[in-house]
Structures are given as structure tokens and as C-alpha cells.
Amino acid sequence: MEYSNLKRQATSMKQNLFDQGYLDEQFYQLEELQDDVSPNFVEEVVSLFFKDSSRLMANIEQALENNPRDFNKLDSYMQQFKGSSSSIGASKLKSECIQFHEKCGEENIEGCTRSFQKVKREHGILKKKLEAYFQLMRQVGPGDRATCSSN
Amino acid sequence: MASSKQQMHVLAVDDNSVDRAVISRILRSSKHKVTAVDSAQRALDLLGLESDVNMIITDYWMPDMTGFDLLKRVKGSSALKEIPVVIMSSENVPSRINRCLEEGAEDFLLKPVRPSDVSRLCSRMMMR
Numbered sequence: 001m002e003y004s005n006l007k008r009q010a011t012s013m014k015q016n017l018f019d020q021g022y023l024d025e026q027f028y029q030l031e032e033l034q035d036d037v038s039p040n041f042v043e044e045v046v047s048l049f050f051k052d053s054s055r056l057m058a059n060i061e062q063a064l065e066n067n068p069r070d071f072n073k074l075d076s077y078m079q080q081f082k083g084s085s086s087s088i089g090a091s092k093l094k095s096e097c098i099q100f101h102e103k104c105g106e107e108n109i110e111g112c113t114r115s116f117q118k119v120k121r122e123h124g125i126l127k128k129k130l131e132a133y134f135q136l137m138r139q140v141g142p143g144d145r146a147t148c149s150s151n
Numbered sequence: 152m153a154s155s156k157q158q159m160h161v162l163a164v165d166d167n168s169v170d171r172a173v174i175s176r177i178l179r180s181s182k183h184k185v186t187a188v189d190s191a192q193r194a195l196d197l198l199g200l201e202s203d204v205n206m207i208i209t210d211y212w213m214p215d216m217t218g219f220d221l222l223k224r225v226k227g228s229s230a231l232k233e234i235p236v237v238i239m240s241s242e243n244v245p246s247r248i249n250r251c252l253e254e255g256a257e258d259f260l261l262k263p264v265r266p267s268d269v270s271r272l273c274s275r276m277m278m279r
Contacts, residue, residue, distance in 0.1 A: 026263045026265075029265055029266055030173065030176075032266065033176050033177060033180045033266060035180060037179070038176060038179070038180070041176050044172070045169060045172045045173060045176070048168055048169055048172055049169050052167075052168055052169055079212075079241075080167060082241075083167055083169075083170065083241050083262065084167060084169040084170065086241065086262060086263045087167075087169050087170050087173050087262065087263045087264075088169060088173075089263070
């Protein structure tokens, strides 16, 4: 009883993340790739993403403070960030990255800084939400990860 | 039941660790053997040692040596030119795509790479 409740909660949590635009189809596709050999793939790759993106954000933070500003470098960091976000299906985050890229193109330092604050914020929100989701999934157990992935 | 003929050894090249993890998982879930490296140079080093790579799938934009450079090196080598090379990129630039295909790329995939893109690709490879 308890178990099917957890399953329902997990499915509904994921549906919300999708409906609210935090995640897109790519995330579902990644869940479909989980199997007996790799039952925790999505959690692993998301964890890799947050490690990698934290590093990139530290680089961007540093680059925003440097004088003179190297917009090419800033853009290049952000392109990496955007790429990874897109690969895990982090839709909202990807949009914020695109905004930053536009500000870089304009060589608009204030715009970049503001945009970066938004990226940081979205990054933090997504991290919390996915942590909650994976925590729930761990309670659900490996057996049903495959079935939980269908919408 | 996958016979040994069905399984390919794919060399995946991408400097982005998340993308490398994704492409590796996509290929492994179809039971292919995957070696993933983070640069074109490492790919060339490996190709110089191992001759059983059936396919190369590489990101376009990488620091130092791009996927396009890697493609040219592979196609320019008598030992390696028969290996199909697939390019991945997050940017849909027709002139870039054409240039890669003209240089001998097997296919060009837009990122984020979907499992369905890769399985279509692999089916084609295995029908040769």
C-alpha cells in the first residue's frame, strides 16, 4: 500500500517537473535507458551534471569579475553549461543559458551579470527538486524504475 | 539475442563529461562496446593501438582538435579511412553539416542526442 503510494508520488512529482517546464522529453528518454545493468543511470548522470555545472559556474563567476572582460571565454563556459543542461533535459536552465549567451553577444556586462544570477537561481531550484525526486525514487526501489518512466 | 556480429565497438569522443556519459549509456543499452575519450588526440592515440573500433562518434566543437579535424585525419589515413565517423553538434548549421558530409562523415546528429537517433544509425551500420 505504502509502496504504491510512493510510486504515485514519484510519478506525479516528475509530471509536475515536466508540466512546469523544468524538465523536457530528454529526461524521459534518459530514464528509458535504465536497465538491470544500469538502474541508477539518471541519478548518476544528473549528479555528474551538478558537479560539472558547479565548476563552470565558479569559472563564470571569476570571469565576470576579471578586467578586461573576456566575453568569448564567458560564452564558451556558458555553451558547455547549456550543452549539458540540454543533454539531461533541464529545459528552464537551458533557456536561461541562452539568455546569457545573448547578453554575451551584446557584450553587455550588466546584462550578463543579471542573467547569470538567474542561471544560478534556476540551477539551485532544479538541484533541490531533483534531489527530492531521486530520494523518493530510492524509496520506490530499483525494480519499478522502468515502469515509472512512462507518462 | 545479440550475436557478436551485432555488437559494435564504438569510440565516443566528447570533451563534455555529461554528454560522454549519455552517449555511452545509449550505446551500451543496445549492447555495444563503448570506449569514451575526452579529446580527438586521445581518440587518435587509441585508434593507433586498437584496430577493432567499428564506428567513431564525435562531438564537433572540442578544444585543440575539433571533430571535423578528427574526421579529416581518419579519412586521410589508409589504416582508418573505412571506419564510419558520425559527428554530433548542438548547432544546426547547414554549411557545417554539408562540409562534414563532403569530408566523408557517415551522418550528423543534433544534440541532445536521442536514443532513437543512435539506434537508427546503428541499424544502418550493421546492415552493411
